[in-house]
Amino acid sequence: MTETTAQQPKTLPARPGPVLAMLLVVYVFNFLDRQILAILAAPIQAELGLSDTQMGLLGGIAFALLYSTLAVPLAWLADRTSRSWVITVSLVAWSGFTAICGLATSFWHIFLARLGVGIGEAGGVAPSYAIIGDYFPSSRRAFALSIYSLGIPLGSAAGVMAGGYIAALVDWRVAFVAVGLCGVAIAIPFKLIVKDVPRPAPVAGEESPSFGAIAGVLARKPSFWLLSFGAASSSMLGYGVAFWLPSLLQRSFGLDLVGTSQFYGAILLLGGTVGVLLGGWFGDRLGGKDKAWYAWLPALAYALAIPFYAGGISSNSVAMAFILFLLPQALAYIWIGPVLSAVQHLVEPRARATASSMFLLINNLIGLGGGIYALGALSDFLKPTYGDEALRFSMLFALGLYGMAALLMGLAGKQLRRDWVVEA
Template structure:
């Protein structure tokens, strides 16, 4: 990867894509990121039946081990992207995680699929933070939060496609073909992605010794209260978000009596309708309010978390599935509002050459706590509450866990005034 063409080399290429086309390609790659990440959940039952795996083994495949590698490797890969070529790091990462996803279809044991899923995590570690930085390079500050929100649509779109496509292919053929199909599809888009997405002009290699070093960036961020408040506020919300996403299917089947197909339709609908609306609204509102006061990049997410708590409570506690759907729809949108504003704010806590590293450090905190802790925490609480609530323990585990959103609202709200001081302005010549 060290021999990949530099960004300076890309900048003189005869073809320079429009920002919206670049954003579309980044979104497509992010969709595959979440398809490959989430497909394991819908294929769990046939995989367990075929390979004889336990629930504990399935938990290892998608839980803490994935979060640790995915999060920690993101930092050095982001450093490499800032020092060489962001588009090349994304392209190679796409090839790695897609290749390992395809290999999952050929495994014959727990060890084999465990190693392949580690490979998926390693590959995905190099995709997100450099993509944030590319968006920062292509879009001016007044459009950046909305652009990042469009990019983040890959989360609900990829999750939904992964569940629906994986389930359909597995039911019509088998689970191995599902892995082969989505993995090979990701490999096919790697070449057109690199041809279209080029790095914007940055310092040449001879000038990069003047670029911020990793420890310098870490020290810079450590001195900014806004970074810690936004990072731990987002991590708190992600604990609940990942936990609800994992356990909501079980709640719908245990407490609302839905079957598997009804559950997938319920979740798919709220993710697409609520998720897309929340993503776009968060970026659009933050760009407009943030142009007047940088604090709104934190206050918009804080308001969304605050609004989401009572509505999620009503949906979880409801006994009618249609009432629950209506109540879940709005807070599902609120759950995604934070991405565009917070990611934009993190990009502006450091100089432009350090954006990938800053994003990776933010993701390290968010993903380790969110992915690594959220699913386990809700499940453990449900187990602890079973002697009291019986079969309704999961419902009350979710209700009690909503305190995480209240905590997220408090932390992100407190970050607002600090953002005014910590914000790093930039000079752009392209508007």
């Protein structure tokens, strides 16, 4: 497997727009199914008698353990077979298990259902990154990945709003079932629209790169480790805040379920959408002049977000908290387009899904698996001292993770200049 120049098809596929739109729709459901648990945490805890630590396990490790680890073999399978088929089957699986969450009667029932959601979603993201890499040229790839990544704020906002309203009007169980069945229904149109692009022909006598070869290439590139652990540090805070902010709004700001869904849904939709798009736009433009900016741009965003998050968490005013949370919510999404594009350029095109899955393994296992649990466990630990405000202080202490993320991303910039794979 070569590290510098990759064989690329001479002509990119026509009409990439519908494919990107369909991938976006599926990604919306991906995050809708993840985020719905956060808005439903209060009624689930009340009915099943769960602690913050147990909810942290459900939101974090129950989902992230198999989601992160199985993503690597499923991405390798997608690189060697059909990326679109792997995504289709995964969509049906995670949506079905989301519906099953609505049948849970105990902690272990819903824990196992969340494991199933993680198994399904393991096959969705990395192959999607690779399909986008096939359909869009390098100069437009960060922005295309940002359009796809709009699924994060759109899906999260939809999960918060839909889950909150359905739970308030009917029942939290109905919310899980309704969302899951909708996801299953879009599997057929997705497969009809999203087609695999023929892979670049290997050099005569050269076989497709093995998993070990891809892992070896990435292991020798410092930029991969700095980007991965930088993103993981930021994701510990990002996923932790995303999961626990609805509970904070209800405990410390006195909002009800519907008010919480409106407050947080609006922040996700407005701030998240702007942040994702700006990250891709600036990433392509600044990165086109200097590859280091694919890492430096996220580093700057993390550093700027810290004081605004601290102000929002510490505020006692709902209106002031909304304003203070809006800007860091945008800054928190800046990294997505630039970093994902950079990871795609650390290997040749035939290895994109596998490389992306290895990045996601580190990012999600540490960030998603550890962040939600850590904030919940820290909240329980601080409860004897801070009482009902323990969750607020848990979030404040966790802001140091953004400082670590900014440092690692800053160090990754110069390394990217050396590690970047130039396409033919």
